[in-house]
Amino acid sequence: MSGLAVDLPIATERLVLRAHRTDDLDDLVRFHGDPEVVRYVPWPVRDRAATAETLEAKLGQTTLDEPGKWLVLAVELRSTGTVIGEVLLKWASDRQGELGFAFGRDHHGQGYAAEAARAVLGLAFDDLGFHRVSAVVVDGNDASTRLLERLGFRQEARHVDGVFFKGAWTTSLVFALLEDEWRAGRP
Numbered sequence: 672m673s674g675l676a677v678d679l680p681i682a683t684e685r686l687v688l689r690a691h692r693t694d695d696l697d698d699l700v701r702f703h704g705d706p707e708v709v710r711y712v713p714w715p716v717r718d719r720a721a722t723a724e725t726l727e728a729k730l731g732q733t734t735l736d737e738p739g740k741w742l743v744l745a746v747e748l749r750s751t752g753t754v755i756g757e758v759l760l761k762w763a764s765d766r767q768g769e770l771g772f773a774f775g776r777d778h779h780g781q782g783y784a785a786e787a788a789r790a791v792l793g794l795a796f797d798d799l800g801f802h803r804v805s806a807v808v809v810d811g812n813d814a815s816t817r818l819l820e821r822l823g824f825r826q827e828a829r830h831v832d833g834v835f836f837k838g839a840w841t842t843s844l845v846f847a848l849l850e851d852e853w854r855a856g857r858p
């Protein structure tokens with residue numbers, strides 16, 4: 672299979688999902704450096720230099736080159752032009768994907784993550800022809816679990832001490848959504 676091209680930007684009612692730009696750094700530093708935001712994600716709390724280093728790898732990303740690679744999109748709030756979060760789609764294997772997301776605390780509780788995630792699921796199922804999208808959540812990350820359930824994901828597994836996460840054995844939850852379920856659940 673060759674690489675998958677992604678048609679960007681993707682506009683939703685309140686958001687634009689697009690490739691990262693160098694001038695996103697100030698907005699990214701705000702949430703990459705927040706211990707509460709990174710508590711359940713694999714990255715550490717990042718300072719400006721570490722955030723800049725990771726931004727470099729995401730600049731101008733518009734393809735999923737091969738299975739195993741993540742596409743990391745900046746989520747911009749249309750009303751202000753601020754990057755309020757990131758949504759991630761991994762080309763896991765064959766026609767399977769994995770979803771991820773992280774948003775700054777100032778922008779939680781307003782439905783932005785759900786709006787962005789729905790757009791990425793549209794990309795995965797409609798544009799890329801994926802059959803299944805999964806998501807892995809650290810047990811206790813209730814906001815993420817609620818979000819996945821709102822999106823129609825089913826919990827498929829609970830791996831007790833299934834991952835060594837930030838220095839401790841941690842239980843992980845596996846969720847998934849099939850293309851048919853996504854289409855059936857659409858408004």
Ligand SMILES: CC(C)(COP(=O)(O)OP(=O)(O)OC[C@H]1O[C@@H](n2cnc3c(N)ncnc32)[C@H](O)[C@@H]1OP(=O)(O)O)[C@@H](O)C(=O)NCCC(=O)NCCS
Binds near residue numbers: 707711772773
């Ligand atoms: C996971 C995460 C993205 C969820 O964010 P969120 O703001 O709770 O999710 P949404 O954007 O869908 O917002 C939903 C909430 O907004 C409320 N809301 C307010 N206005 C809304 C609107 N116009 N439309 C939809 N929901 C709205 C909903 O009632 C819901 O609240 P509830 O969860 O208390 O019931 C966020 O907690 C986060 O970034 N966490 C840190 C990173 C992380 O852990 N990532 C996951 C790793 S697997």
